[in-house]
Amino acid sequence: TEQTYIMIKPDGVQRGLVGQIIQRFEQKGFFLRGMKMMQVEKSHAEKHYADLSSKPFFGDLVDYMCSGPVVCMVWEGKEVVKTGRKIIGATNPLASEPGTIRGDFCIELGRNVIHGSDAVESAQHEIGLWFPEGVTNYEHTAKAWIYE
Numbered sequence: 001t002e003q004t005y006i007m008i009k010p011d012g013v014q015r016g017l018v019g020q021i022i023q024r025f026e027q028k029g030f031f032l033r034g035m036k037m038m039q040v041e042k043s044h045a046e047k048h049y050a051d052l053s054s055k056p057f058f059g060d061l062v063d064y065m066c067s068g069p070v071v072c073m074v075w076e077g078k079e080v081v082k083t084g085r086k087i088i089g090a091t092n093p094l095a096s097e098p099g100t101i102r103g104d105f106c107i108e109l110g111r112n113v114i115h116g117s118d119a120v121e122s123a124q125h126e127i128g129l130w131f132p133e134g135v136t137n138y139e140h141t142a143k144a145w146i147y148e
């Protein structure tokens with residue numbers, strides 16, 4: 001089944017949004033396979049956002065990601081990459097629809113609370129980067145009540 005990498009950024013942790021963010025993925029029916037909290041090293045943040053290294057905001061982005069602990073998660077389910085991005089909302093929080101995480105909880109690009117993988121291939125790459133130890137593998141017993 002498809003998996004995605006979701007990360008609550010330091011502002012989301014500091015603002016006490018961890019529970020509400022997890023709830024939105026849980027209530028949809030997605031399945032939590034991995035979760036941990038960590039302080040991110042600069043070199044690791046640079047790797048995660050390597051595609052953006054030429055952008056003018058790259059330095060600020062890396063500083064932001066290292067400004068406090070993050071919560072790292074792997075969520076699983078049908079089309080979870082695309083649907084996870086919908087739950088999160090547009091990159092710029094002022095353009096994110098109300099009802100999305102960014103639409104409901106934040107204002108600025110550089111304080112947009114949460115990360116979500118943008119494609120199945122980047123999800124696989126990011127899960128490997130953030131969970132080199134692997135994730136849990138247990139039976140999702142509610143499956144038959146979520147999928148037909």
Ligand code: GTP
Nearest residue numbers: 057060061090091109110111112114115116117118
């Ligand atoms: P992520 O889920 O964090 O990867 O966001 P995204 O996929 O919606 O956007 P993208 O990958 O293009 O950018 C990564 C992150 O860089 C964004 O979530 C923002 O925090 C930050 N960012 C993107 N564009 C800008 C910008 O123009 N200015 C600033 N300050 N930050 C930006």
Ligand code: MG
Nearest residue numbers: 115116117118
């Ligand atoms: Mg991105």
